[in-house]
Amino acid sequence: MLLEPYDVVVVGAGVAGLTSSLKLAEEGLRTALVERRPLNKIGERACGDAVGLHHFREIGLEPPSHVVKQEYRGIVLVSPSGRHRIFVPGEGIGVDSVKFAQWLLGECVRRGVELLHSHHLESVKISGGVLERVVVRDLTNGSRKELAAKAYVDASGAVPALRTKLPDEWPISERPRVTDYNAAFREIVELGEPLSNPDYAAIYLNNDVAPGGYWWAFPTSSGREVNLGLGVVMGMGFNPRKNYESFVKPLFNGRTVHSAGGLVPTRRPLPTLVWRNVVVVGDAAYTVNPVHGGGRGSSMLAASIAARNIAEAINLGVSEETLWGMNVDYMKAYGAKQAKLDVLRMYLQLMKNDDLEFLFEKKVVSGDQVYDLGIKGRLSEEVLNSMRKILSLIARPSLLNKLRIVKSYMDRAEKLYLDYYPKSPKEMFKWIEAVNELYSEYSKLIGYAPGPKVSW
Ligand SMILES: Cc1cc2nc3c(=O)[nH]c(=O)nc-3n(C[C@H](O)[C@H](O)[C@H](O)COP(=O)(O)OP(=O)(O)OC[C@H]3O[C@@H](n4cnc5c(N)ncnc54)[C@H](O)[C@@H]3O)c2cc1C
Structure with missing residues (x-):
């Protein structure tokens, strides 16, 4: 059965898909939201449930008191x-995951989003070089529906259901390590x-x-x-x-x-969050803070940026060119910080307990400096200078040297994602090569082994 075409089909009703659907509906777009979970299980997932309040403020969303624990x-x-x-x-707040999701869902439905819960995305149909439709199976009775739209949003989480079914040549289908x-x-x-x-x-x-x-x-x-x-x-x-x-x-x-x-994906974002008529947000696009693994706030941010850019692209005719603003906006708002923190994350993962203990004991970094690093991704010269003083005083030259390397690659990664992010899809592949080169050079230098690609 082919349902009447939508403006947008969103796959996944986690925080990324729910926020995307809400913001798309606010843009006046006819939106379908596909979720394999039954209605009452939407929002039930493994999470620490802690979210920084600034994330809500950034996208103009106020969680009601009944979702705050x-x-x-x-x-x-x-x-x-x-x-x-x-x-x-x-x-920050600790949210009740299910109540939060159900509240978002209510807001979506109130704005006209059509929810297909208990529906599993099964396959995709590509035609004329674009995603023409998706096939979903109703898990309550086994029947199938085909959904067509001008644009599709993959918000299906850490093991992405949609983008992994797209052609390998589309950079959006990338498999991580x-x-x-x-x-x-x-x-x-x-x-x-x-x-x-x-x-x-x-x-x-x-x-x-x-x-x-x-x-x-x-x-x-x-x-x-x-x-x-x-x-x-x-x-x-x-x-x-x-x-x-x-x-x-x-x-x-x-x-x-x-x-x-x-x-939880703890790395830099996908090199491109858009290709043809598909946009990826949330864990499916790795929009998570690589150091602390918090992904709810940044999922909402990515979803909000996606909705704005999809609405503009629909007016112009959807393609990677007309959707490209999504990448530029996201990298500026959060992606460049992730790229930087990914460099730090690899180093932290290699750190031995005695080095960690030492940094704490000698008060090498303060709480405010950690805040700056976590929120703004900033490992400032000031921090490095104070570390330099302390570490040279207490003779840990190898630690100091490693931190210098980390800082230099953090700066280079940020530059690549902020100043040199491709202005159009044509420049994309060359830029990906530069990114891969930077991270592989860094990995070798610090002795980080990224392992094989995932099997899905
Ligand atoms: C243990 C743990 C603790 C965490 N703690 C925190 C924390 O304290 N704070 C924080 O900010 N972040 C935390 N995170 C990360 C955070 O939970 C995620 O980044 C965020 O929830 C991602 O949301 P999402 O919408 O992208 O994905 P999801 O919440 O995974 O949503 C994806 C949805 O897609 C649906 N779906 C998947 N495949 C299909 C398909 N084929 N058809 C139809 N539907 C499909 C799924 O059922 C799911 O509902 C934690 C993660 C983990 C694992």
Whole structure:
């Protein structure tokens, strides 16, 4: 059955797909939202559920109070031994994932978005060099529908369902390396004893317990509940659930309310988030902060930028040329910061506990400097100078030298994504070569092995 053509078909009703649909409907576009989960399960996923408030402000979205489970005054970073802490200021909230998604969904439907829940994207039809339609299967009765649109948005998450079905020659179908992902496991635990300081979301750095990631305790419900989890770099044989159960779970007494695992892409964004008449947002486009793995806020940002550019492209005739503004806007707003932080992420993943402990103990970086790094992606000369002073005083030349290399590649990566980002699709392939060269040169220099490409 072929349904009447839409302006846009969005695949995936996570935060990226819901925000895209909402913003597209606000642009006056006829939008269908396809989601394989049943209606009442939309929003149920593994997540730490902590989001910086600035993300909502940036896109003009105010979450209602019933979706907010906790307000945070900042993050506390804890050293491997647990003895040293850095308080990073910054307003954030802990959301109830399901209530948040259901609220967004209600806003979408109120604006006319047509939801096809319990529908699985099964295949695509390409014709005349564009995506002509998608085939979806109704999971309640097995019947199939074909949906056609002027533009399509892939918001199907960390293992993308749409863009991986597109021709290999389309750069948007790129497959990442296994180490570009963190595999994570988390539980929501109702505590016997409430936590004493629920205003801070705690991140514990320990490369033995959480190799290539971290473990976290994000209090909610005024400390009566905690979102507890652990993430590790993928593809190196580590098991996040096993490590969670051995090292984290025994530290907290309580009743598990919900457990789930998931993947999160912790890398720079896809080189292009648009090709032909397809746009990719959210985890499907790797729009996640590579260092802390937070992806909700940046998914909403990417979705919002996508909707604006799709609306303009539909007026002009949709193509990668008319959609190109999406890339330029996104790289400026967030992508260049990701590119920079990806450089730092690789280095952090190689750091040994004693080097981490040392940085904490000697107070080489302050909370404000970590905030600058996390929010703005800025490892400023000022920070480096203070590190230089401290590290030369206490004779850690190799650490200082490595940090110099990291800073220089962070700057070069930012330049590539900001100043030299291609102005049109024609320049794209040359630019991708330059990006690949930069990251592979850096990986070799610091001894980072990115591993094979993923198998999906
Ligand atoms: C354990 C863990 C903890 C995290 N903690 C945080 C945190 O504290 N803060 C933060 O900001 N971020 C966090 N993240 C990252 C964050 O959750 C994601 O970046 C964000 O939710 C991505 O949203 P999305 O809409 O792109 O993808 P998703 O939420 O994965 O949504 C994709 C949707 O597409 C649907 N779909 C997939 N395939 C198909 C198909 N074939 N047909 C139809 N539908 C399909 C899925 O069912 C799903 O509903 C965490 C991630 C993990 C794994």
